[in-house]
Amino acid sequence: MRQALAGFAELLGRYNARATFPVTAAALGRHPAVLRDLLRCAPAVELAVHGHRHTDLAALSDAEQAAEIGQAMALFRANGIPFVGFRAPYLRWNDRLLAALEGAGLWYDSSQCLLWPVIDEDALAPEQREGLQLLCDFCQPRPAEAFPALPFWINNLLEIPVSLPDDELLVERLRLRDGTRLAAVWGAALELCHRRGELFVLQLHPERFPLCAGALEALLQRARGLRPSVWLASLRDVTVWWREKRxxxxxxxxxxxxxxxxxxxxxxxxxxxxxxxxxxxxxxxxxxxxxxxxxxxxxxxxxxxxxxxxxxxxxxxxxxxxxxxxxxxxxxxxxxxxxxxxxxxxxxxxxxxxxxxxxxxxxxxxxxxxxxxxxAGSALAITGDVDALTVWDYLVRPFEG
Ligand SMILES: [Zn+2]
Structure with a gap:
């Protein structure tokens, strides 16, 4: 994982791109040095809170949600890791969670999602269609044909929707492992987003970086060629601008x-x-x-x-x-x-x-x-959720709850 993060940061650096990695606090607490090294070597990377444990926060009571957020923020602070934003594990959120995030003083949330119409559903095999359906049932993405991919205020919390398809949907559910095809899907979504002048928030879990590096590079190249230009920003940058433009x-x-x-x-x-x-x-x-x-x-x-x-x-x-x-x-x-x-x-x-x-x-x-x-005519924010930092973290993840 350390290598994947380093490779990810190196590629971002070559394109002057900025990125946000939401990190589960329990994993951070076990390996703070890995993340401190990352921040030191890659100043364009921002970390955000991705829960304390990697658990469905929407299923918890108000008090449990507040405790999870409070513990996670305390662990970030205890390890000297700066943060201003949040993304919910599994993109599972509800209004109570958003209110708790605002109450905790967080600036932004990036848990709501929308799906760009770049998957040819007719061409999917039955098991791929089932995978897509499962994800839609679970995350409930809004269709990008009907909703803009733009940040919006929920009181004082800025909601910054994630753009799907992400690496999870393409690689795990649709079994797309070919870099050229991944690049074509993300490139098509970026073009649609750019035409409407909106914000493409890519989700690429760093553990899949070795598989998706070529597709990410192709996306950054495509962004570089678009006019008006595409603003490469972290989610924190987006929030700062959304405040500044007032x-x-x-x-x-x-x-x-x-x-x-x-x-x-x-x-x-x-x-x-x-x-x-x-x-x-x-x-x-x-x-x-x-x-x-x-x-x-x-x-x-x-x-x-x-x-x-x-x-x-x-x-x-x-x-x-x-x-x-x-x-x-x-x-x-x-x-x-x-x-x-x-x-x-x-x-x-x-x-x-x-x-x-x-x-x-x-x-x-x-x-x-x-x-x-x-x-700039549109914006691109690269994000990558870090649910775990070692194989050990993956193994203990189901038992943390
Ligand atoms: Zn996650």
Whole structure:
């Protein structure tokens, strides 16, 4: 396992990629030196808490969940391993668990999952289809055709969904052992994700790194070739950015007929995009019809206000979700005069994707922030759960409960 982790970190290093390894605290407690060495040699790697024992936390009572999380965090701290995030063993979570994580002061959770439509189910043998069904029953992934692969706030906890298929599904359930085919599946999912400007959170257990190294390298190469660029981030990086972007702000002031002064403020990593408007401002092509503007104060010509108008009946969660995507919002009960106007009094996760599609399909001019920092068009986070560090750990895992 030490070798697999070292090889994994070496490959990440060659691509300037960052990664998150969620580690079961009981395994960490038995081999802290392995993980401390890893952090010392690979500064781009972040560790996260993956439970105390590798057990189904959703099956536990409130008090048991709190005890598992508390013990795990205490072991990380006692061994001097920094952490801010969490992933549940077997991706098994419930609302009580998420509340307990938030209560424990964790910044993010990455236990919910969604499945990209990159497996040709008709081509599967019966036992492969059964394997896929078992995993879907167990982890209940949301279909990526209906939900965006994007982080979202649950109170103060950022949920960062994992993208499936992961190595477990492909290698164990579907018996795909061929590196070229693994690379093709992950590459196809990355392309779909990039087209929608979302976040691909790859799950590759380090113990399968020797088998999947070629596929991971092919994925990183493919990411490197995409435009706009793909932001390579750890889950901690994603959370820091999701917090940082709250300071992004745009003020639109009318300056004569059909002319708007734009004043943008916020962190330097924020990139301003404009579409469908003429003006004096210097810009460079970006993607999806947008152009990138490096100035923070300029004027634009547009008939209507080039932002998203939204009715005062809209719930706060909706405003938060749209602001997180970089849209410039104005609450108004007058639909007239806005490039895009949304009149909604309810919002839930199934509304996310249709709303984004509606805004992007609207023809009007728009000023917005890019969703990702530095002008990236999408993001890729490599993650790998470390359930055990030696064969011994694997053997004792079932008896820890
Ligand atoms: Zn695990």
């Amino acid at each position: 300071a992004l702000h745009v003020e639109l002031t009318p300056r004569g007929a059909e002319e708007w002064e734009v004043v943008a403020e916020g962190p330097g990593r924020g990139v301003l995009l404009v579409r469908g408007t003429a003006g004096e401002v210097e810009s460079t092509p970006w993607g999806q019809g947008y152009r990138m503007v490096s100035q923070r104060r300029f004027t634009l010509r547009a008939e209507d206000r080039p932002c998203v108008g939204i009715s005062s009946a809209a719930p706060l969660e909706l405003l938060q979700f749209l602001a997180d995507q970089g849209y410039v919002l104005e609450v108004s009960d007058r639909a007239a005069g806005y490039s895009v106007y949304l009149d909604r009094d309810a919002f839930s996760p199934p509304d996310m994707l249709p709303l984004l599609e509606e805004i992007e399909a609207a023809p009007g001019p728009l000023v917005r922030w890019a969703r990702w920092p530095g002008g």
